[in-house]
Amino acid sequence: MSKQSKHWEKTRGLLFITLAIWFVFSIGIFFFGAEMEASSFRPLGYPLSYYMTCQGSLGIFVILIFWFANRQEKIDEEFGYSEKEDD
């Protein structure tokens, strides 16, 4: 397998992990709105359903993108595809 297709395979793997986490917090948990509301786990005292829509999912997305960017940069470095110019 060529270097390029290995790189793409890893990139695709990272995409699937990222999208899986994204799916859980943007779609998956909202199938269980009522259960989240009834849950005794209350972050900062807010009902869980309320918390996830106000801050929880939103914050996770921010962290997820930075995590994804870091992992992708590592993959690019591994295959010598990182860009020379630094910003």
Added chain:
Amino acid sequence: MIKGKFIDNLPKVYGIYTGGFLGFIILMSIAESMGMSAKAIGIAFVSFTVGIYAIIGYLSRTLQLDAYYVAGRQVPTVFNGMATAADWMSGASFVAMAGGIYFKGYGYMALLVGWTGGYVLVASLLAPYLRKFGCYTVPDFIGTRYGGNLARVCAVLVLTVASFTYVTAQINATGTIASVALDIPFGIAVYVGLASILICSMLGGMRAVTWTQVAQYIVLIIAYLLPVFWISNKMGAGIFPHLMLADEVARIADLESQFGLGTVKNTAADLATVPKGLAGITKAHSSVNTTPWKFISLAVCMMAGTASLPHVMMRYFTTPSVKSARRSVGWSLFFIFLLYSSAPMLATLSKLSLMDPNLATGIIGKSITEVQNIDWYQNWNQANLMFVSDFNGNGTLELNEFFMGGKAVVLATPEIAGLPYVISGLVAAGGMAAAMSTADGLVLAIANALSHDLYYKIIDPKADTAKRLIVARVLLVIIGFAGATIAAMEIQGILGSVIWAFDFAMSGLFFPLVLGVWWKRANSQGAVAGMLLGLLSGTAYLIWVRNGGAGFWGVTQLTFGIVGSAVSLVSMVVVSLMTKEPDAATQRMVDEVRIPSGKTVLGKQH
């Protein structure tokens, strides 16, 4: 202006700017205590900030193509994040979002989840690859990747439909704010708003829009956060509202049941006396009040729409590298998060200050005549944003007898909570910044697509730089005027048209963009079918449901993108597989796009 030096000094320049703006706020509050009128403060705030944007727009003027189209591709990561956040957060986010949360609660929060979750798709599926491609506009990518003028024209068509729907809403919002703050009729205010938008973008294109958007972000985030923190502290709700409002949320739920929310219903005859556009509290503040599918379908539409709206995507064409495009998406979402996570807090504080009889500001349970004599009630009643009526004739204001416009949550809460008028002036400036920055991005997206993809690539490929830039600017003015003219007619509410824009973009562009990078086999015929059939079926579904059609799958006029994009995906895959696979050169181009390093696929000037 020495450009290299300006880029190196960005933190300093914008640091001074932020300090200057804070100084201006302090100056205004001193002026207020010395007797400056509320009206004069409003005018000072709006004209001061708009004046600064105009100066930035003028200083960023350019005669170079890549500066005009992609800001010379040298916008640093974090600053591009700020500019994108301003580009993204429209008048609707600023003025209407907290109101939506206030009235609709959990069901509305799907928009927050959707408008943030979409950035994960932008970062992982599209932005870095489109940056590597090196295109000027989104149709530029579609046209080159799939080949052929037809694909390019289809992309321009979808882009124009989606962005134009969106931009009329933004010009409408600038007009609304300008008419309130400057005290001029709406029909004129719309063109005042338009003039300010054009000043920022006409001379310097993307470069000017970038640097004004950063300035606008700073104004809008200060204008949003300052009142939230101030009100929270003044009410004794918590120093840091985001982390400390759990008791207030629980208290609202108690008051809701105490005041008979959901059990006391208004008759249709009573409701007919309420002015148009105002609503009462009918939904629970924090509890789950919608079905999972309703929530999820709306969130999915907003996420896919986010990843297909061209004015956001083209912001990532301006970064120096692929790596910084990726990181820049993270920063964009961080800056958006600052405002979005505050909107529910503002809605909570606003609702509690009106409802809680233990607070001096609470009005529910007071006598109707007492409420009607409050100064702020009279002001906002005159502005047609508040209304009370004694339906049951007991002389006391009940929860179901109080009505408010959605915009009032952001615009009136500072006054209700007893903050000085200087804060209301600041909020007006913030709303203006939010609406202007989005309108700028959208008008530029449309004008650039028409001037680059339609005029230069198809009509007159031999046009020289000077001619291309003149065409781009003329189109910018025409699009702006067309948008303002339609905005002045006030066909659809601000938030409604924003949501439609997402559905249009999702219907026509989501799969052709994503598959362009992730599926080599996708070809021109497939993409054309995907764009056209997606847009057509989405539009047809919208018209059908608007005219009383029953709809299916629980898809409403707010989520018609689900139908459009499903048709788009199926037709794109089927047609692609039925026709010839793309030639070797195109496949090599896709391989090239997938590697971050090396030259862009399209040349620096094209």
